[in-house]
Amino acid sequence: MNQPRSRGPIARLFIGLWDAVNFSRRLVFNLLFLLVVFVLLAAMFGGGKLAPLAERSTLVIEPEGRLVEQYSCDPVSRAFARATNGEDCREIRLRDVLRALDAARTDKRIDRVVLHLDELQPSGFASLRDVAAAIAKVKAAGKQVVAYGENFSQGQYLLAAQANKVYLDPMSQGGVMLEGLAGYRQYFRQGLQDKLGVDMHLFKVGEYKSAAEPYILDAASPESKEADLFWMNDVWQRMLADIGKARGLQPAALAANIDAMAEQVAGAKGDLAQMALQQKLVDGLKTREEVEDLLAEGGEADDTAEGGFRQVDLDTYTQHLDGALAPADMRPQVAVVVAEGEIAGGDLPPGQVGGESTAALLRSARDDDNVKALVLRVNSPGGEVFASEQIRREVAALKEAGKPVVVSMGDVAASGGYWISMNADRIYADPSTITGSIGIFGLFPTADRALDKIGVHTDGVGTTKYAGAFDVTRALDPGVGAIVQSVIDKGYRDFTGKVAQARGRSVEQVDAVARGRVWSGEQAKERGLVDAFGGVEAAVADAAARAKLGKPETWQTRYIEESAKPFEQWFGGLVSSHAGLGLLRASGIGEALLLQHVTSQAATPLRFVENALKQRGSVRVTPLAHCFCSAQ
Template sequence: MNQPAPAVPPALPSRRNPIVAFFVGLWDVMNFTRRLIMNIVFFGLLLLFLAILLVIVGKGGIEPLQSRTTLVIAPEGRIVEQFTKDAAMRALAKATGDDGAEEVQLRDLLRAIKAAKEDGNVERVLLDVDKLQPSGYASLNEVARALADLRASGKQIVAFSEGLSQWQYLLAAQANEVYLDPMGSVVLEGMGRYRQYYRQALQDKLGVDVHLFRVGEYKSAAEPYILDAASKEAKEADLFWMGDIWQRYLGDIARLRKTTPQQLAAGIDTLPEGVAAAGGDLAKFALQQKLVDGLKTREEVEDLLAERGVADKDSETGFRSVDFNGYLARLDASRLPLDKRPQVAIVVAAGEITGGEEPPGKIGGESTAALLREARDDDDVKAVVLRVDSPGGEVFASEQIRREVVKLKEAGKPVVVSMGDLAASGGYWISMNADRIYADASTVSGSIGIFGLIPNITRTLDKVGVHTDGVGTTRFAGAFDISRPLDPGVGQLIQSVIDKGYADFTGKVAAARKKSVEQVDEVGRGRVWSGAQAKERGLVDELGGLDSAIADAAARAKLGQADKYRVRYVEQMISPLQQLFGGFAQSRIGAAWLKDSSFARALLLKSMPETEAQLRFVESAVKDKSGQPVKALAYCFCGF
């Protein structure tokens, strides 16, 4: 009898080899990553395409300016020599409402005002400086002179404000008529310079001993780290140069408002009584002091301009107008694509001077020297203007830039320096060898001096029971370690380096300015001067702005009248991606997308650099870079 075949049990699923499972999983991850990257690239290319399209359409769709147009100049942010962020980041900051990051280039303000003077379609200017942030008086004076020139040409300037600070008022006062909101104010308070002093906090509270090595009793840059209050020399020097700038300010305002500096000064001295007499009404007090011509709301001013100009119901202002950025776009669109005229090149040196490569808005010893070298190698460049706005910084980086100035002159190309708000210490170092130095009367300059700063945290560590010990093959092995007590021999070494740095500084100034070292030392020793005071002491050749420096450079190169040469800024190139994203972000669609995008806000927060303060500079400067335990600094904390 046949036996039934035994039932075959169902096959169990085979267990995958762990190694095989690992590689299969790895493949799945790689495959997912590949698809993700392809999607990112696709949408990135789509964004770039939209940016290109918007830029092309935007450039081609600029309407010509109509006759009897009012140019609205309402600068937002600080006036700077050079943007510290690229176009994409500026547009991103604008779109996401980061007002603190906004900047306006001095050159753009001047360009728009000068073009409006010659533009037959611009009938008048509405000046609104309410969003102008604190800026240096030299820059403000440049803009004020351009506005005064526009006004002298016969074109009316009307200024309106809801509240004017002292620096804003310097520009508003240039107008034919100044109107203030009935709830606004204009407060002139004078100039002051106050700093925090950290000795007690550092030495007594934290146990940090700061060793300062310097030459010059007026070199007060690092005093806050070793004193509890300003030294007598620092107060004397600060009050001297600030007093000169303040008296010039009062004189300019008095001339414009048909009063006297004494009356303005008396109004400030009796401010509490004057405001009380006006019933606490700051706007009324400003009117009584002749600082404004009338009290009007914004709507009333717009109605006034509609009556004087051309009413336009479709315009946000109610009258035919073009805003500052729109006017600049028209000026850019009208530029000739190819201009074969010989060039006066402008190289901007703005910010702190540090070693290596730095982005715009800072001065790198290598990057700024490279720009000067580019101008030297360009056959179309016949002369160079070095525009300096710097408190100084590292001595070696300053020397790198100065050497390039000398090489430009040796190549037969004149170099003229135009000082902006600040050209002190290292800022003067890079300027001194120019064929001619121009400064505004309110420029802050000088501060010829050197210092070094060495913190020591031995007592700080001792407070928490931490001690440093070990061995070295020589007396000075590890001697620059800030967690070990400072050896007196190290202090002597550092002071020798600082003394030598000061001798180099004064010696180079003496050779460049054709003076004796003793004469330079008399105006040096770290002392700060206003531009006018610097001229009186032979540190500056002429008082004047950027235009004067350009004309001088062109004359030295024998380029003829202004229409015979071209002025070009030599700057670091931005990438095509930055250009495209900047164009997209500045468009209406891009701005709307960025404004509502949480991704854009997060990107902005991660990408925008932090504001750098004086403490950050000192922290960076004392770091050991490139094996340099001793570093001489030519820096001036003399901004205000």
């Protein structure tokens, strides 16, 4: 009997490689085939015109993800995140929620509004107050608003409290968790300096400029605690007042319940849902099915719809609103440019503020004859000084071109965020906006002691005293420290000087409210850093008035931002349809392609410092105007 001839090792190697190539080829072609099938099916079943919006519909607002000023992810990534329940790229634009609520207030086809807020990730209190005010207007117009949740964070509850009826699941494990505001950070000095031997040299102006304290201290400085507690108390008291007004409760009673939380929970025998009911924070304890039964009984029943009542979701409703817009509107424009995120140099994508990219958007508004005025919507903690200055110059250039500029501050417009705002004709903010932080700092790390711990030493020669002086593997020369501090001092003089010139105040007056100190919008207005209270709508109306555009129907508002590529818009629309979404979830393609389309949004608290410390050409010193001013 003949035995099969054994192959040599070289033959086996090439055969194995060939089999691997064949397998990879089949896998790629199969994935591409499935993708083509998916696109064709989605085009067949997910395309077409929207069905007409029926009378007596319920607008269901069930946001999933972060509340943002502008999308930071492309349409495809957002669609995949939605299909796969991914944490990244799940975003809801504030402007979409606001315009949907504003339209629903007068839309005769919308009978009521339902809020389901479990998956909403609030970003700040100014934007939440905008949404809360819009919900209150719907209720004031005589339309019922119902809120339901399995749990309510305090940010979510601020919105839910505006409803006529608030229901909580009887088995809620979180209840309505009103706990107050806090701002805690980790401090690394002992770990970096004592344990690792890395020295972080901080150069700053302003005793309240605390952004980089975690690198050089083991705990927050007294000045940092003083400033943070001052603005936090103001924001918190306003939140208690907003909730109390909506629910008919005294803010003092709400505060007392929080202080007595341990006793309150014990009195309710650990049942947080019952405790919320006893404190009159909710109107009833019901499961989602029970709430839907109530909605079906009180509205237009529809057995084919989810929940058993006629409804339209937020995305579909905004598509109806978009479809009602005129295709070619030649009216004069008030342009809106959004500056959201950290400020850094270069051309950056949405979700970050690029010195060049944001300046280019402002420049396009200046060059566009149809744009008569501009609103700069700022939601930024700041960042690099030079990038901030690039944007400020474009604001000044718009004004020189005869186009009014009004700033609308969002949740935060501090440090570099204030730098780009200060030259506007008028600055609007919410009383709970976080702003100010007029100050400059710089960081310079040296790792000579860290290297010494492992027996590594730096040595050599240089032609001058300062040649190689900025080498982080060497100890910091006192002369270098003096140079850096001089640069920081000059940056602070520039900052306060420009604020003084823009705001019509003396440098001494600005310095008194600067020095890195953070203020709430209310406190900033009292100190002359903000002109008026209001959101984007108020800022747009002000800009139109300054440009003398006449009645609201004679002009239009247009957002100027980087538009998605045609394929991204088309494909994102397909996978966002109900049929496309269901097919994507069922096929499993979403999980595979998500890895290619979604980049992580996670960031360390000082990511911008890491980026700024990277050498940019020959620049050795990068002054920073950044504020770590957030609270939970």
